[in-house]
Amino acid sequence: MSAPHEVATDLLEQASRVVVLTGAGMSAESGVADVALVVGTSSLVYPAANLPAVVSGRGGRVIEINPDETPLSPSVDLYWSARAGEALPRLAEALAGA
Numbered sequence: 001m002s003a004p005h006e007v008a009t010d011l012l013e014q015a016s017r018v019v020v021l022t023g024a025g026m027s028a029e030s031g032v033a034d035v036a037l038v039v040g041t042s043s044l045v046y047p048a049a050n051l052p053a054v055v056s057g058r059g060g061r062v063i064e065i066n067p068d069e070t071p072l073s074p075s076v077d078l079y080w081s082a083r084a085g086e087a088l089p090r091l092a093e094a095l096a097g098a
Contacts, residue, residue, distance in 0.1 A: 004078065014061075035063065038062065041066070066079075
């Protein structure tokens with residue numbers, strides 16, 4: 001079985017469109033993302049909690065990075081049990097080397 005950062009790297013490399021979601025544009029732009037990277041959140045606060053469902057509902061992939069499982073965890077393509085400060089540098093390193 002592949003390490004989480006390797007699986008996440010593969011999923012992100014397959015994405016043809018990456019969108020960074022912040023503030024007011026979150027719900028409008030989420031429908032065009034190929035991959036949702038959900039990091040360090042409870043996945044309970046709306047409207048942001050709905051964004052992974054929007055992405056997966058149109059055939060996109062969802063990666064969750066969180067030390068604890070959330071209500072979102074059972075439905076994601078990859079659940080990576082780690083803290084953001086540990087996982088994101090590994091993911092960035094893997095993407096840079098790809």
